[in-house]
Amino acid sequence: MKRGKLVVIYGNMFSNKTGTLINEIETLRNYGKKRICVIKPKTDTRSGTGFIKNSKGLQMEAFEVPGNTPSEIFDVIRREELKQGSDFNIIAIDEVQFFTPPLSIFQTVKELLRKGYDVIVAGLSLDFKGEPFGVTLQLIGLCDDVRDVINLHSRCHECGEQGDLPQRLVDGNPVPYNSDQLKVGGEETYQARCYKCHELPGKPDIEHVS
Ligand SMILES: [Zn+2]
Incomplete structure (x- = not known):
């Protein structure tokens, strides 16, 4: 099976990472006919339950998983694929910096790619100290092409x-x-x-x- 492709959307707060992710998902669903599973960590309480949402009110339904248990991403995918009777093409993860420990979300994304899923993540690159926040920047190392790295300002x-x-x-x-x-x-x-x-x-x- 062909390894999936990873797209990383990263940048500062207020750089419209989530809005960019939502637009990308809508395009891939509507024109690319892709089946996409949207996931967010439960620790992200700002956007409300069951949705990813940007500051301008653009929102999209998402499955929530505990931010400290990245392996539950696999449970959600299996459960929903069974329910829908078809596999997803793409796994989209918002606020990827909130997943801990960083190594296990890194391994989770790597495994999703190995299984053939394309993956799109959006995350905050730096914390308030200006130091790396979670796994966001490390994930860029799993991208195949510089065009799959979207740095928002x-x-x-x-x-x-x-x-x-x-x-x-x-x-x-x-x-x-x-x-x-x-x-x-x-x-x-x-x-x-x-x-x-x-x-x-x-x-x-x-x-x-x-
Ligand atoms: Zn200034």
Whole structure:
């Protein structure tokens, strides 16, 4: 069997990753006549239950699986294929950075490709520290062709230049470097910012790390 093809859509928050994924799925369903299974991690609560959704309200039904159990992706696929009496051609996964541990979602995607499924993932590349978020960037290593890598950009909330870093604020203030990767209370908001405007109090000076 031919190995499937992987497309990785990645970028900052507010770069319309989910909207791009939804458009791609609609095109492949309507014109490519593909059967597509859409999956999202349960830890992503922002878009509501049973849907993937972009900030402009564009949404699409999705199956939810626990973000800490990537193997359940196989259970959903088997269950739905049995129910529908036909196999999927493509597996689409949104918010891929929320799956943990990173190695096991990496292996899951690799196995889906080996089984012959095409896979499309969308994910946040960097966290609020500007460091790799989950498995998103590593998955690019499974793509066959540079054209299958879609890097989306946001605009900096402060200066309007290209803004590739998520700025996390709690009660309006930049959170310090040693904060947890995921929310821990307080009024939390995010902005896209450029490398110049991004604020991260307490960030280690890499030039002096030995
Ligand atoms: Zn800026």
